[in-house]
Amino acid sequence: MRILVTGSDGQIGHELLKTLAPLGEVVGITRADGDLASPEVVDSLMERFRPGVVVNPAAYTAVDQAEGEETVARGLNAGLPEKLARWAEANGALLVHYSTDYVYAGNGEAPMPESEPTAPLSVYGKTKLAGDEAILAHSPSAVILRTSWVYGARGRNFMLTMLKLAAERNELKVVADQWGAPTPAWLIAQVTALVIRARLLGNDAIRGVYHLTCRKATSWCGLAREIIRLAGERGAPLKMGEQRVFPIPTSEYPAPAPRPKNSRLDVSRIEQALAIQLPDWKAALGVTLGDWHKD
Structure with missing residues (x-):
């Protein structure tokens, strides 16, 4: 079985290359292989590799920049998923x-x-929804995993940004009125492997949209405090502790793209489908920081 992973140099893609290896021959493709917003490039790659499974973490994820680049964002977030579907x-x-x-x-x-x-x-949300709708229309057997607040030990994400800033500054102000479940890339990759394994074993009932996040929720401010607290306990060279992270409302941190205030997602459907229990966000953060600290 050949498994094709798009965006394999991204946070989720990096983890997928490792986690999916026991299930078959994993092939990763990146921007170096061509513009995935181009239908001709996608056609060429699909015919070249002819995978039995396609996993698509590739996306336009610059949320604020998308407000002024809708055409570009739509190419990756809607056009690519439709072509793959x-x-x-x-x-x-x-x-x-x-x-x-x-x-x-x-x-x-x-x-x-x-x-x-x-x-x-x-615009980011609208283009991602267009991709979801295209997949549901053209490939009813596909699986869509909706996640939130993705971070990891590599790449560019909130956890690494907070660690960098805490090593440079004496205090931070972080939004405290947006709530969600921080979810590490390694967990997304592990659950993806379970989904693919179940389908390969004949469980065709697993299809459609599923929420995939950690359990429980926090604010961005709460997440920042926990990142700094745990990193400090592990000896990271920080200039500040978690008590120097101060809450602010969204109105004090204006951004071009509006964010949902409530990003809490019910994960009971994926847990029941795979007979698993997802970890709470604090436990998963501890594992992720351990991975970061080893690097």
Whole structure:
């Protein structure tokens, strides 16, 4: 079985290359292999590798920049998923794709189920939703994993940014009125492997949209404090402790793209489908910081 991973040099892609290796021959493709927003490039890559499984973490993820680059964002976030879905359906392949909490308006405080009406607030969210809808229309057997607040020990993400700033500054101000479940790339890769394994073993009932995040929730400020607290306990060379992280409202940190206030996602459907229990965000953060500290 050949498994093709797009964006294999990204946070999730990097983890997928390792985690999916026991399931088959894993082939990673990156920007160096061509522009994935180009239908001709995608066609060429699919015909060259002819995978039995396509895993698509490739996306335009510059949320604020997307407000002024909708055409570019739509090419990767909607055009690429549609192309992959059409190819997968025509060639009997499984497509696993990643979506985002940004497809929801984020009202209320309760964890949202997969049936929550979509109402994206930003160009990024709108283009990601267009990709989801294209996949559901053209490849009914595909699996879409909607996640949130993704971070990891490598790449560019909130955890690494906080660690860098805490090593340079004496205090930080972080938004405290947006809530979600920080979810590490390694966990997303592990659950993806379970999804693919289940499908390869004949469990065709696993299809459609699933939420995939850690359990429980926090604010960005709460996450920053826990990152700095744990890193300090592990001897990281920081100039400040978690008590020097101060909460601010979203209104004091304006950004071009609006963010959902509530990014809590109900994960019971994926847990039931795979007979697993996802870790809470604090436990997963501890594991991720251990990976970062080893580097």
